[in-house]
Amino acid sequence: MLKTLCFTTLLLALCGLMGGRLHAQEYSTEIVADSLTRLVQAQSEAIDRGDYPEAEKLLRQALPLIRDKNARAMLLTNLGTVYQRLAQLDQALLSYSAALALNEDLASTRDSRAMIYAATGKMQQAVLDYSYLCQLYPLNEIYRYKRAMVYVSMKRYAEAEADLCSILEHNTGSLKASEGLALVYTLTGQYDRAERLYNDLIEKLPGQSLGYEGRARLFLLSGKPGFALRDIDKAFECTDQPSAALYRLRADICQIIGDEKAAHADRSMAERMTSAQIRGDR
Structure with a gap:
């Protein structure tokens, strides 16, 4: 999901850094403040309607008007997420890095860059x-x-x-951590330990794909493609929104059992989904 700082958050930051000074400054400063507020609102609306080229243009117009480093960091974060949605990842990294240079503790910005x-x-x-x-x-x-x-x-x-x-x-009780640990055991050849964890996940979450997906990977790596195919089919049955990883795993299983056409179709789907995820598409 694309993460942007909302208009209200940005406006509060701008009011905080300008509100106490406008009465003592020149009329031209009031014009700048009004222009900045309108630009920030307009970029937020552009993002909401999915007009990312327009949002980029507005953010670039707003940035030179802001000197406060925290407010600049907020707008640079939004600019980074706009570039991310436009699949301009190098530009997104530059924007996120510029924001973090101003405020290194922006957790969502650092998470996006990572x-x-x-x-x-x-x-x-x-x-x-x-x-x-x-x-x-x-x-x-x-x-x-x-x-x-x-x-x-x-x-x-x-x-x-x-x-x-x-x-x-x-x-x-962290099921994600248990699933991750089972994956580590799978990839390091500790198949018995991994299978016990996956069986436990399936018992606790019988209607979810998490345990079936992991156990399918385990069976594939341990030379049991028939069991792997059974579990991957069950994983797809348990989810309305299969992940790219799930398609990629089924492609590997299909290739092992000789179904090259199905393997190619699943890999193509996984690639499209991965590209969309990097952009931040919902």
Whole structure:
């Protein structure tokens, strides 16, 4: 989902930095303040209606009018998410980085930048951003889980396991952490431990795809494609919105059993969904 700072938040920030000074300043300053308020409102409306080129233009007009670093950081964050929706990822990274240079503790901005880093293969940069967030919010399960998944992508399984176990130490009922740990066990060949965790997930969430998807991957890697196909079919039955990862996994299973046409169709779908996710499409 595209994350932008809403008009109300931005307007409050601008009022806070201008409201106490306008009466003592020149009339021209009042004109600038009024123009800035209109630009901020207009960019918010452009984003709401999906007119991202117009939002970009308005944000670029507003930025030179703002000197307060926190307000600039807010607008730069919005500009980054607009570029993200336009699939201009290099520009999005530049905008997010500029915002963080002004306020390094903007969690949603850093999270957005980390997501782009991870999606574009810049895993070490993603780790650095998530590590910063984990330091800021040591008990935040989402940031720690995301860092664990980046570690998995880097095949740094011990560090991924440490993050997931840390989540479970504070929240023994975290199903996402249990699923992540089962994935680590799967990828490190600890199939019995992984299967026990997946069986437990399926028992607790029989109508959800999470456990079936993981166990299908386990069966595929352990040389049981028939069981993998059974579980992946069940995973698709349990969700109205299959993920790109689910399509990609079914493609791998179809290829193993010799159904190249189905494998190609699923991979194409996964690629389209991944591109949309990076842009921030709903």
